[in-house]
Amino acid sequence: MQPGYIQALEKGVLQERIKKARQWSAKCCLCPRNCGVNRPEGELGFCRIGRLARVASFNLHFGEEEPLVGERGSGTVFFAHCNLGCIFCQNFDISDNQSQHPEVYPNQLAYIFNQLQQQGAHNINLVTPSHVVLQFLEALEIAAQDGLNIPLVYNTSSYDEIHTLRLLDGIVDIYLADSKFFHEQEARKYADAPDYPHKAREAILEMHRQVGPLQTDDRGIAQKGLMIRHLVMPDNLAGSEEWLEFFAANLSRDTFINIMDQYRPAGNAGTCPELMGRVSGERVAGLMQKARELGLTRLDERSSGIFRFLF
Template sequence: MNSQDFRPAYLGLVESDGLAARAERALAALQECCLCPRNCGVDRTRGELGFCQVGRRVRVDSAAPHFGEESPLVGEHGSGAVFFAGCNLHCVFCQNYEISQCPASVAETTAQELADAMLALQQAGCGNINFVTPSHVVPQILEALVLAAKAGLNIPLVYNTSSYDALSTLELLDGVVDIYMPDAKFMSRDASSRFCAAPDYPDRAREAIAAMHAQVGDLVLDEKGRALRGVLVRHLVMPGDLASTREWMDFLASLSTNMYVNIMDQYRPCHMAGGIEELSRHLSGEEYSAALTSAHEAGIRRLDERNPARVLELMERFFKRRQ
C-alpha cells in the first residue's frame, strides 16, 4: 500500500465523535473493572486497585523513540514507544518487573499529558505510537487519544500486548487500532499458571489474537517497508520448549500462513526465573533453530529478520539529530 493512500482508522471516528463515545464507554468499565480476563470488579475510579495495581490514571514510565522493535515498526525515526507501568500478568521471568509489577514507583499521568506525549513522538518523526503493555489502561488511552487526534495526531497506533485481553475490550478498539502486536506466550495451562499466574492464558490469548486478526488482517507494509495495518505476532522461544512453539505456529497458520511472526531468541533468566529450574538457563542455538523449523513446517511464510547493524545506524542518526 502507498503511504499516501493510508489514513489511520481512528481519524474517521474522531470526525463522527465516535471516538469520544468509545472512550466514555471504556471509562465506565473502570467502575467495576472488567477490562481483562482477571475481571477484578474493583472501582478504579475511586482508587480501588485490582491485579494490575493501577487506578483511574495511567502511569507512564517513558515515552520515546524506540529502535529495538521489528523493522516494519522502526522505519527511519523509531517507533514511538509509550511504556505503561502495571500489568495484568505477573511473569516470573519479566525483564521489566520493576515497572510492570511495582507500578506505584511510577508517577501518575493525566490524559492531557499522555496526549502531549503522543504528539511529541509524532513531532520527533516516529512513524507510529506504540502502546506497550496497554491491556489494563485502554480507557485512559482512548481518553487521551481523543485529545491528541483533535490536536493533529495522524500516525498509526500499535497495540503491543501480552494477549491476555478481554474480547469486550478489543471490541472497543475495533476501528481505532491499526496494528496489533500480540505475544504468543504459553500454550500449556500448567506453564501459564506457574509462570504467569494465568492458567486460562492459552484460551484467552488464542481468542484475542483471532479477534485482532479479524479486525485488521495480515500485516500491510508501505512502499518503504513500514507497517501501516495488520497483526504482527511475537513468540519468545523458551528453554525446553516451555512455550510450545509448534502448537503456536500451527494455530497462527490456521488464521493465516501470511501472518507476520517474530520468533525471538532473547530469553534470559530475569526476575525470579533464576530460582526456577526450567527457567534458569539461556536458550540454546539448537532450540532456536528448532523453533524456526517449526514455523516453516507449519507453513508460516513471513518471519521477521533482524538487522543489528541497521538498528545501530538508526540510533546513531537519532542521537546526532539531538546534538
C-alpha cells in the same frame, strides 16, 4: 492510509468507546482478571492502576521489528504495571505492580503522543496497554484533535478480553501480540493466569479478524495489521511448536511472526530453576524451519541462528 482513530473521532465512535470503557472500569472487567473494582474511585485490582495510567518511559525505539522502526524509530510509550505479571518478566522494573512510576493525566499522555510524532516516530507504540485502555483512549481523543496522525500500535501480552478488544476495533491500526504460554500448567505456574492460553488464542483471532495481515507502505513501514511475537523459552515452557501450528491453522499464512531468541532469566525467575536456562540458536533455527514447513511465509528473520552467525 489514514489511522483508524481519526475516522473514529470524526464519527463520534471514539467518544462512545471511551464512555463504555469508563463504565467498565467502574466495576473493572477490562481484562480477564475481572477484578470488579471501582478504578475511577481509586480502588485497585490486580494491576494496581486506578484512575490514572503510570508511564515508565517514552522514546523513539529502534529495537522493535523493522516495519515498526523504519528509519526514524517507533514511538514507544512504556506503561508501568501489568495485568499478566509473568515472574520472569524481561522488563520487570516496569511491569512490577508495586513500582511507582509517575501518574499521567490524559492531556499529559496526549502531549507525549504528539511529542513522539514531532520527533519523527512512525507510530505510537503502546507497550503493555491492556490495563490502561480507558486512559489511552482518553488521551487519543485529545491527541487526535491536536493533530496526531500516525498509526497506533497495541503492543500486548494478549491477556485481553474480547469485549475490550472490540472497543478498539477501528481505532487500533496495528496489533503487536505476544503468544506466551500455550498450556494452562505453565500459565498458572509463571503468571497465575491459568486462562491465559484460552484468552490469548481468542484475543489473537479477534485481532486478526479486525486488522488482517500486516500491510506496509512503499517504504516498508507498517500501516495496519497483526504482528505476532513468540518468545522461545527454556525447556519449551511456552509450547512453541503448538503455537506455530495454531498460527498456521487459524491465521493468514502471511501473518508476520517474530520468533524471538532473547529469553534471559529476569525478575523472579530465580525462584524456579527451570527458568534459569537459556535458549540455543539451534533451537530457534529449528522453530523457524518448522514455521516454514507449516507454510508460514512471513517470518522476522532477525532471530534466526543463521542471521546471528552472519551478523
